[in-house]
Amino acid sequence: MQVPAVPEESSEHFFEGVEKLLEVWFDESAMPTGDLRNITRNQWEDLLRHVKCEIISFAQNEHIDAFLLSESSMFVSRRRWILKTCGTTTPLKCLEQLLQLAEVEGYSVITDIFYSRKNFTRPEVQNSPHKGFYEEVTYLDSIFPEGRSYCLGSINQECWYLYTFSRPVDGTGGELQLKQQQLMQLPDPVADPDQTIEILMQQLDNDVMALFSKDKFATGQEVTQSSGIDLLLPQMHIDDFLFDPCGYSMNGINANGEYMTIHITPEEKFSYVSFESNVALDNYTRLISQVIKTFKPGKFIVTIFANKSSLAYETMKELEIEYSTLSNWQRTDMQCCNFPSYNLLFAQYSRGKSS
Amino acid sequence: MQVPAVPEESSEHFFEGVEKLLEVWFDESAMPTGDLRNITRNQWEDLLRHVKCEIISFAQNEHIDAFLLSESSMFVSRRRWILKTCGTTTPLKCLEQLLQLAEVEGYSVITDIFYSRKNFTRPEVQNSPHKGFYEEVTYLDSIFPEGRSYCLGSINQECWYLYTFSRPVDGTGGELQLKQQQLMQLPDPVADPDQTIEILMQQLDNDVMALFSKDKFATGQEVTQSSGIDLLLPQMHIDDFLFDPCGYSMNGINANGEYMTIHITPEEKFSYVSFESNVALDNYTRLISQVIKTFKPGKFIVTIFANKSSLAYETMKELEIEYSTLSNWQRTDMQCCNFPSYNLLFAQYSRGKSS
Numbered sequence: 001m002q003v004p005a006v007p008e009e010s011s012e013h014f015f016e017g018v019e020k021l022l023e024v025w026f027d028e029s030a031m032p033t034g035d036l037r038n039i040t041r042n043q044w045e046d047l048l049r050h051v052k053c054e055i056i057s058f059a060q061n062e063h064i065d066a067f068l069l070s071e072s073s074m075f076v077s078r079r080r081w082i083l084k085t086c087g088t089t090t091p092l093k094c095l096e097q098l099l100q101l102a103e104v105e106g107y108s109v110i111t112d113i114f115y116s117r118k119n120f121t122r123p124e125v126q127n128s129p130h131k132g133f134y135e136e137v138t139y140l141d142s143i144f145p146e147g148r149s150y151c152l153g154s155i156n157q158e159c160w161y162l163y164t165f166s167r168p169v170d171g172t173g174g175e176l177q178l179k180q181q182q183l184m185q186l187p188d189p190v191a192d193p194d195q196t197i198e199i200l201m202q203q204l205d206n207d208v209m210a211l212f213s214k215d216k217f218a219t220g221q222e223v224t225q226s227s228g229i230d231l232l233l234p235q236m237h238i239d240d241f242l243f244d245p246c247g248y249s250m251n252g253i254n255a256n257g258e259y260m261t262i263h264i265t266p267e268e269k270f271s272y273v274s275f276e277s278n279v280a281l282d283n284y285t286r287l288i289s290q291v292i293k294t295f296k297p298g299k300f301i302v303t304i305f306a307n308k309s310s311l312a313y314e315t316m317k318e319l320e321i322e323y324s325t326l327s328n329w330q331r332t333d334m335q336c337c338n339f340p341s342y343n344l345l346f347a348q349y350s351r352g353k354s355s
Numbered sequence: 356m357q358v359p360a361v362p363e364e365s366s367e368h369f370f371e372g373v374e375k376l377l378e379v380w381f382d383e384s385a386m387p388t389g390d391l392r393n394i395t396r397n398q399w400e401d402l403l404r405h406v407k408c409e410i411i412s413f414a415q416n417e418h419i420d421a422f423l424l425s426e427s428s429m430f431v432s433r434r435r436w437i438l439k440t441c442g443t444t445t446p447l448k449c450l451e452q453l454l455q456l457a458e459v460e461g462y463s464v465i466t467d468i469f470y471s472r473k474n475f476t477r478p479e480v481q482n483s484p485h486k487g488f489y490e491e492v493t494y495l496d497s498i499f500p501e502g503r504s505y506c507l508g509s510i511n512q513e514c515w516y517l518y519t520f521s522r523p524v525d526g527t528g529g530e531l532q533l534k535q536q537q538l539m540q541l542p543d544p545v546a547d548p549d550q551t552i553e554i555l556m557q558q559l560d561n562d563v564m565a566l567f568s569k570d571k572f573a574t575g576q577e578v579t580q581s582s583g584i585d586l587l588l589p590q591m592h593i594d595d596f597l598f599d600p601c602g603y604s605m606n607g608i609n610a611n612g613e614y615m616t617i618h619i620t621p622e623e624k625f626s627y628v629s630f631e632s633n634v635a636l637d638n639y640t641r642l643i644s645q646v647i648k649t650f651k652p653g654k655f656i657v658t659i660f661a662n663k664s665s666l667a668y669e670t671m672k673e674l675e676i677e678y679s680t681l682s683n684w685q686r687t688d689m690q691c692c693n694f695p696s697y698n699l700l701f702a703q704y705s706r707g708k709s710s
Contacts (some may be wrong), residue, residue, distance in 0.1 A: 137511055148509035148688075155504050156492055257479040331693075333503075 010198035015247075016037060016120055017272025019072055019086040020130065021198070023114045024098065026079045027167070033105030035078045037065050039101050044074070047101065050094040052127075059239035063257025068241050073251050073261045079107060084276070086263060088129050092139050099143075112341065113147070115140060115163040117287055118200050119272055132160045140165075151337050152346040153301070160200075160301055166340045174188040193309040194342075197284055199275040199291050203298025213246040223248060228294045232287070233260050233279055234348030256280075273297065280310065307342050370602075370628025371475055372620030374427055374441040375485065376553070378469045379453065381434045382522070386461030390433045392420050394456050399429070402456065405449040407482075408440055414594040418612025426496050428606050428616045434462060441618060445482050454498075467696065468502070470495060470518040473555050473656060476625055488516045495520075507690050507701040508656070513550025515555075517657055521695045530658035546652050548664040549697075552639055554630040554646050564621035568611045578603060586616050587642070588634055609634075626651065635665065654705040662697050674689070 029035070037060075045055060048069065057068035063157060067074040071089050075082040079236060085091050092115070102108075117134065129139035137149045144165040153159035205314065208227070210216060216221045220240030224230050229250060230238060236252030236259075243249070246267065252260040260277035273295045281287060333348040392415075400410060403424070404492050412423035422429040430437040436453065438687045440446050447470070457463075470491065473675070474482060477520060478597035484494035499520040512618035563582070565571060572578045575595030580587050584605060591607030591614075598604075601622065607615040628650045636642060643657060688703040 134511075141511075149511050150508075151506050151510055155506055156489075157497075157503065334693040336691050338686075 001065060012269070013267070014122060014263055014270055015087060015267065016122060016125065016127070017086050017263070017274070018118045018120050018200075019263065019274055020083045020091050021091065021115070021276075022083045022091050023112075023196075024081045024097075024110060024113040025215045026081075026102055026107035027109035027111050027274045029079065029106035030108065034106035036076050036081055036102060036105060036107070037078065038105055039076070043101055047097045048074075051083070051085055051089050051091050053087075053089050056115060057239050057241055059237065059251060059253060061253055061255065061257070062131045062235070063255075064253050064259060066239060066251040066261075068239055068249050068251055072249060072263050075251070075261075077199045077257065082259075083260065084114065084263075084274075086265070088127050088130075088161070090130060092129055092136060095143060101314050108192050109167065110144070110165070111167045113140075113144060113163075113165045116159055116303070119159050121272075136161075137163055137248075150337065152303075152337070152344075153333050153348055158332075158348060160297075160303065160346060164339060164342075165289070166342075168340075193280060193305040193307065194278065195280060195304065195347070196276065197287070197298055197305075199288060200303075201273040201275075201292075201295050201297035201300040202271065204266070204271040204273055204307070205296030206268055208294075208296050209264075209268065209271050210332075212242065212248040212264045212266040214242065214244045215246075215318060217242060220248065220250065224250060229262060232275075232290055232294065236260050253275075254279075269331040299348070302345070302347045302349075303343045304339065305342050357405045359485050367624070368622070369477060369480070369625055370442060370620055370622065371477060371480065372441050372625065373473045373475050373555075373617070374439045374618065374629055375444065375446045375472045376470070376631075377438045377446050377450075378551075379436045379465060380467040381436075381457055381462035381464050382464035383435065384461035387464065389461035391431050391457060391460060391462070392433065393460055394431070398456055399431075401611055402449045402452045404431075405440070405452060406440055406444050408442075408444050412594050412596055412606075414592065414606060414608060416592070416608055416610065418610075419608050419614060421594060421606040421608050421614060421616075423594055423604050423606055427604060427618050428605070430614050430616075432612065439618075439629075441517070441620070443482050443485075443663065445485055446456065447484055447491060450495075450498060464522065465499070465520070468495075468499060468518075468520045469660070471658075474514050474516070475670070476627075478656055491516075492518055505692065507658075507692070507699075508688050508703055513654075513656070513687075513703060515658065515701060517699070519694060519697075521697075523695075528708075534672070539591075548635060548662065549633065550635060550659065550661040550665040551631065551633045552642070552660075553658045554643060554655055555658075556628040556630075556647075556652035556655040557626065558651050559560060559621070559626040560630055560651030561623055563649075563651050564619075564623065564626050567619045567621040569597060569599045569602040570601075575603065575605065579605060584617060587630075587645055587649065588632065591615050599605060607632075611635075657700070657702045657704075659700045661695050 028034045048054060053069045053071040055067050056070055059066045063077060065076040069085060071087045072084045081338065093160050111211045123132060140147055140163050147165035149164055150162045151159050152162065194316055211223050211227050217226065221240040223242055224238055224240045229335050233252060235254045237254065240250040241248070248264040250262045258277065258279045262281065263274050265272040275291050284304060292300065328351060329349040330351070331347060335346045337344040403409060408424045408426040408454045410422050411425055418432060424440060426442045427439045437632040438446050439572040480486060484490045495502055495518050499521045501523065502518055502520035505517045506514050507517065566578050566582050572581065575597040578597055579593055579595045588607060590609045592609065593605055593607045595605040596603070603619040613632065613634045615634065618629050620627040630646050639659060647655065682707060685706070686702060686704050690701045692699040
């Protein structure tokens with residue numbers, strides 16, 4: 001049985017699983033020892049107080065630090081910082097402190113920033129500056145005057161918001177060079193390959209959601225295995241957490257410095273699962289199918305970002321066709337955007353009438 | 356010299372060139388003699404009173420009736436109706452009367468509706484229900500409960516709004532058939548080929564704009580020839596009008612029933628030119644280049660709609676690449692959307708720093 005995502009009465013128990021996702025890339029540090037991972041645990045804890053969340057677990061390898069938070073996750077690499085938080089957290093409020101901490105490490109130039117989220121199920125319970133996308137954009141514009149804001153999907157219904165700022169290509173030479181690369185179909189030699197896939201799922205299967213509860217399991221590790229989460233990207237070293245009485249979070253990191261993260265709000269009336277990874281694949285169709293089979297949503301959104309150096313970049317067009325053949329799913333929307341250094345594919349699916 | 360589109364003082368003379376574009380397709384009439392062109396001139400005049408504009412000229416051939424209006428144009432075919440109006444007109448206010456007049460001709464089912472416009476230069480001078488896109492969507496939703504609304508481009512800056520409703524594909528059979536057609540790459544056998552290109556230009560060259568004035572020419576015909584408008588699509592039979600003291604409108608129709616229409620607001624402080632046509636081409640790059648060379652804008656938006664039966668449909672992907680090689684133009688945005696029966700390509704350009 002599928003239930004509407006909005007509770008009938010606003011006084012009922014409710015948790016906003018929909019996350020706010022903030023990703024910041026800095027240009028190379030001015031200091032040889034510059035590294036965002038030099039920022040101390042105490043400094044991160046202090047920063048996260050502005051967001052209203054706490055660190056509950058930590059894992060790392062030589063490439064990446066992965067923090068599990070009371071509301072979702074934070075990933076720190078040498079010059080990239082990712083914060084994903086759900087509930088009524090206020091991630092934009094820590095941006096200025098982040099810029100200060102980064103500056104100490106010699107990072108004074110931002111090359112790319114992405115702030116994105118699905119429409120909230122209940123926007124009225126959010127705190128400033130997250131009470132609406134216009135408020136969020138106004139806040140971001142006060143820090144990044146050149147940012148651009150988008151709404152993908154139907155703006156009065158299900159949609160996904162994106163604010164993005166990229167350091168402008170400077171001067172005519174840079175532009176001409178870029179054009180020539182496009183003509184010759186060469187990848188941009190400067191940027192690191194980068195791609196991010198997110199799958200945001202709602203109206204999930206009750207039997208699957210029942211797994212993510214202290215009634216069924218004692219530890220995150222047990223439910224990670226029972227649910228099949230450990231099979232999605234088998235090379236990942238997993239740090240997982242099962243909340244009491246229910247709810248689940250995991251971070252995975254692998255030897256290439258790639259990450260994955262899953263967050264689950266299992267309550268039937270507002271069930272929500274997010275999957276995110278920057279794993280480099282030349283085709284995401286198999287991964288999408290496996291995630292969907294694992295969680296059995298009633299509807300979901302897929303977003304794929306890929307820059308010109310990414311394996312995913314050229315195959316995004318193919319995906320457009322392959323997506324449409326996923327059986328039993330009706331694609332309600334598909335859009336793609338070309339940004340200065342990234343392509344974005346957005347697609348929205350709901351169960352077809354026949355299923 | 357290019358000037359900002361927004362006048363410095365709101366009390367200054369201002370005219371909103373940006374049009375509201377409404378296109379409605381009906382399913383086949385229940386009556387053998389059903390034809391929207393049976394609607395009388397008096398009935399159209401009465402309908403246009405709700406919009407606050409008047410008919411100033413008329414042309415027709417066996418396929419299409421083309422009306423020049425005091426604010427832009429109206430095109431009437433057997434089962435398709437297009438209304439494009441600028442200034443502070445209220446085109447949505449005539450929708451209910453249109454549906455009544457169409458019903459008399461046996462048209463009771465709408466297959467597709469598109470309402471679109473660029474962001475207004477001065478939204479505060481518009482009349483209800485056009486004071487904002489949300490108000491327009493609310494109004495349309497009261498008539499078409501299944502419509503979807505989009506914003507392409509950056510939502511706080513330059514953007515283009517679209518509301519679209521398509522008759523749902525009914526039942527499982529229809530969906531399966533559609534999937535099979537996609538797999539086999541066959542065109543939908545039901546729909547007529549259809550495509551629409553719009554080029555919306557601002558910050559236009561002063562010398563070009565000076566042509567569209569009674570100071571320079573006495574008639575529309577003279578300026579059509581002097582400006583090179585007659586060369587854009589040479590097979591078109593043109594009905595043109597030069598306003599006093601300045602401003603220009605033209606409709607063109609050809610033997611295939613295709614149309615083109617151009618509307619020009621030449622005043623330097625808020626110059627605006629729109630080009631629109633449904634001419635079937637397998638590549639629009641040459642046409643876009645010729646339009647841009649004719650009017651010399653500082654920035655412009657291109658939108659191309661094409662259904663699965665259209666020649667344009669398969670070549671839209673190629674255009675993505677070709678667009679980017681238009682010299683001296685910096686593409687600030689490009690998005691494409693897959694709708695149930697149409698694809699849409701949206702691109703935004705401004706003059707590069709080198710020009």
